[in-house]
Amino acid sequence: MSNCNLRVMYPGKECMVEQDKEYFDLVTEDGRQRIRLHEYDRVYDVPGLYEEVVYNKLKCDSPKVITDLLAKSLKKHGDRQAPLRVLDFGAGNGIVGECLKQAIEPETIVGVDIIEEAKKAVQRDRPDIYDDYYVMDLCEADEGDKQKLGRWDFNALITVAALGFGDIPTSAFVNAFNLLKNNSWVVFNIKDRFFSKDDETGYNQILQQMISNSLKVVKKHHYCHRLSIAGESLYYYAIVGRKENDF
Ligand SMILES: C[S@@+](CC[C@H](N)C(=O)[O-])C[C@H]1O[C@@H](n2cnc3c(N)ncnc32)[C@H](O)[C@@H]1O
Incomplete structure (x- = not known):
């Protein structure tokens, strides 16, 4: 588009x-x-x-980088044929969903975003990508929200360009993570600073604890997410992992 x-x-x-x-x-x-x-x-x-x-x-390539990393990990770990039911969290206007379809043909893709305009843009520009798309705040997911999402039986979570910077807060990310069954794939990217000792968002602490207790990282990739408007390269980590247990 x-x-x-x-x-x-x-x-x-x-x-x-x-x-x-x-x-x-x-x-x-x-x-x-x-x-x-x-x-x-x-x-x-x-x-x-x-x-x-x-x-x-701004030459952003993250949806492709991240969905390709997931595809390679699935292949390497022998899961290429397993049907993937993916929660695209912070799905925006659907570019990640589109790349996922091209890279791995999941059985199901469901989008969640916090703003109505994202869902409207998906319906307008990419109406055939998602099996469903919810406007919800997972910080405050009630039983109804949990039931709506739970029935999809997700075994993968993908979040691209949506952690930190006042976007998805740590608590919402943890709630999304806990919707997954054990052994699910977890794939996301995050600005490198937010995954280092210089972090001021709380993400570094949560991710370090998650990796110690609940998430086995199978791939950590440092790469240029996009250019800034002033023309500088902005570096992120892409993480591919598997959930071991609730956090
Ligand atoms: C930079 S966009 C990325 C969109 C998409 N993932 C992509 O890569 O094209 C960040 C998205 O995160 C969404 N977002 C921000 N806070 C959120 C929250 N608490 N829960 C869900 N989505 C959120 C925004 O509305 C926006 O659509």
């Missing part, structure tokens, strides 16, 4: 700010509007805008 008719203007080096503060200008016949990259509701509302900025301009 791309839209060549979009006019987007990017700032230069003055935009050397944290990722969640980055912005660009969208120029339409109504004038010029400034949008922060993390204002997902506004970005998803414009068909093709997320793809134009994040994938074309």
